[in-house]
Amino acid sequence: MTSLPITLTINGHRHELEVDPRVTLLDLLRERLDLTGTKKGCDRGQCGACTVLVDGKRINSCLALAVSHDGADVLTIEGVAHGEELHPVQAAFIAHDGFQCGFCTPGQIMSTLGLIAEGQAGDDPERIREGLSGNICRCAAYGGIVEAVLEAQEQLAKADRRTAA
Amino acid sequence: MRDFDYIRPATIPDAIAAAAEPGSAYLAGGTNLLDLMKGGITSPERIVDISRLPELNRIERLEDGGLRIGALVRNADLAHDAAFAKAYPMVAEALLSGASAQLRNAATVGGNLLQRTRCSYFYDTASACNKRVSGAGCAALGGENRLHAVLGWSDACIATHPSDFCVPLVALDAVVEIEGKQGRRHVTLAEFHLLPGETPQRENALEPGDLIVAVRLPAEAASFAANARYLKVRERTSYAFAVVSAAAALVVDGGKIRAARLALGGVAAKPWRARTAEAVLLGADANEATFASAADAALADASPSGDNAFKIELARRIVVRALTSAQAGTPERLPALPASPFSSIPGARHDA
Ligand SMILES: Cc1cc2nc3c(=O)[nH]c(=O)nc-3n(C[C@H](O)[C@H](O)[C@H](O)COP(=O)(O)OP(=O)(O)OC[C@H]3O[C@@H](n4cnc5c(N)ncnc54)[C@H](O)[C@@H]3O)c2cc1C
Ligand code: SF4
Ligand code: FES
Ligand code: FES
Numbered sequence: 001m002t003s004l005p006i007t008l009t010i011n012g013h014r015h016e017l018e019v020d021p022r023v024t025l026l027d028l029l030r031e032r033l034d035l036t037g038t039k040k041g042c043d044r045g046q047c048g049a050c051t052v053l054v055d056g057k058r059i060n061s062c063l064a065l066a067v068s069h070d071g072a073d074v075l076t077i078e079g080v081a082h083g084e085e086l087h088p089v090q091a092a093f094i095a096h097d098g099f100q101c102g103f104c105t106p107g108q109i110m111s112t113l114g115l116i117a118e119g120q121a122g123d124d125p126e127r128i129r130e131g132l133s134g135n136i137c138r139c140a141a142y143g144g145i146v147e148a149v150l151e152a153q154e155q156l157a158k159a160d161r162r163t164a165a
Numbered sequence: 166m167r168d169f170d171y172i173r174p175a176t177i178p179d180a181i182a183a184a185a186e187p188g189s190a191y192l193a194g195g196t197n198l199l200d201l202m203k204g205g206i207t208s209p210e211r212i213v214d215i216s217r218l219p220e221l222n223r224i225e226r227l228e229d230g231g232l233r234i235g236a237l238v239r240n241a242d243l244a245h246d247a248a249f250a251k252a253y254p255m256v257a258e259a260l261l262s263g264a265s266a267q268l269r270n271a272a273t274v275g276g277n278l279l280q281r282t283r284c285s286y287f288y289d290t291a292s293a294c295n296k297r298v299s300g301a302g303c304a305a306l307g308g309e310n311r312l313h314a315v316l317g318w319s320d321a322c323i324a325t326h327p328s329d330f331c332v333p334l335v336a337l338d339a340v341v342e343i344e345g346k347q348g349r350r351h352v353t354l355a356e357f358h359l360l361p362g363e364t365p366q367r368e369n370a371l372e373p374g375d376l377i378v379a380v381r382l383p384a385e386a387a388s389f390a391a392n393a394r395y396l397k398v399r400e401r402t403s404y405a406f407a408v409v410s411a412a413a414a415l416v417v418d419g420g421k422i423r424a425a426r427l428a429l430g431g432v433a434a435k436p437w438r439a440r441t442a443e444a445v446l447l448g449a450d451a452n453e454a455t456f457a458s459a460a461d462a463a464l465a466d467a468s469p470s471g472d473n474a475f476k477i478e479l480a481r482r483i484v485v486r487a488l489t490s491a492q493a494g495t496p497e498r499l500p501a502l503p504a505s506p507f508s509s510i511p512g513a514r515h516d517a
Pocket of ligand 3: 039040041042043044045046047048049050051060061062063
């Protein structure tokens, strides 16, 4: 089939694109738009490396057709920091040694942003673990992540209180 | 992935007309369909994207006290709907025990009912599989089959249906609302999925073009809210398909069981309603001896299809534990995550 026109807002920038209907959101980001921070691990929904936020919700971009998401608002790891200033989640991952390898970390951070937005985990480490269990690495370097999530939530709540005041 | 035509119809009748053409497949969340297409297990010529069809993403309370869940409601949105989780706690538990948060955000109610088996030979296009290629044989029969069916299987196919969601749904008498070329019809979930028999390639009651528009729960389903649990045993604590699972719901009054519902997952080609076990429970004293007899009744017809004899004993124990947990009461905080016996989350432990 010939290409189809779609529009996507990615990290705040509008893109008008022509895509083959077979192209996944993941391949579009990586191969066409040079946004290679989003990783391709399994390509089958099993590892979480390709996690992005679509309209504020985390999904596996490897199991999403780009055409099906025409008009969507996409946030990738490249759009998380504000210029040079790290997002509190990124800063907390550094502070608590929550970084995994280059393949796993972007997905972990995007998944954490989704988890916090969903508001289901709270300060319960067990629920944080469960909530991030869609991100799987092969070496199990998850140690600092729970601490990082707890701290990031605290920082974000503080920032919210400052804006409210 | 093979080339395909992509269309996004604006109305339900247009979608049905398009999907009735041979070689078509509906796309909802895509979490199962795209996976199968990438593996070359299925290669539709036309994708009919239903993800934006109007009015299919609503949860509606019906006048008769029942509930109607649109086919495009996302699994995560349904499980996190507070009123839903309160009324149908074991359904919320089952939803949240399935897949991962990322997948649940994309997966839909209709798609979950229609997800294909996770039999590894079905996924491996180099293996013989009657489901993929009718008449090709079944590599699982003499192969690695410790996770395959122990109930309702045939010599043509020993695969299981992998859904968690469907297990409490079948226990609660859910009904599938289908729209096709001949109009709307209702099929009970118990009759929706088919056992393999000689035709394992036929998995459900849908005809070409048929669209699932909603799943309905009858009013009575909410009467089990105080004593209902979904228990899932898997090879890791979260993010894995069930080896065996059970949905158990009771109405207990003065120590006697006034109503009982029981269904098993991971044991057959369909979510398995255990009616003979329900008959054992009904009117009996709510105690461990009764639960053990019910478990025996539930598995009375079970037989191993290979290396999976352990699943029969495991299922028996899971049934007893699910019934015991249901009797103990639905946990305060819902959904109790994850529905695992090994969890350290209060309320999620099924032995506590
Ligand atoms: C890694 C992984 C782990 C998983 N773990 C679990 C688990 O533990 N438990 C569990 O239950 N599930 C699990 N799943 C399966 C997941 O829940 C399903 O893929 C999902 O529910 C399917 O919904 P969907 O909307 O994405 O369907 P799609 O992939 O869009 O569609 C699936 C099928 O249904 C058809 N279809 C979809 N909607 C309709 C409709 N309204 N009418 C008619 N036909 C329709 C499609 O044509 C297709 O054949 C897992 C999936 C993955 C990838
Ligand atoms: S068990 Fe069924 S799905 Fe698996 S290989 Fe045999 S026929 Fe195919
Ligand atoms: S690359 Fe998408 S989940 Fe692994
Ligand atoms: S941290 Fe990436 S594989 Fe383990």
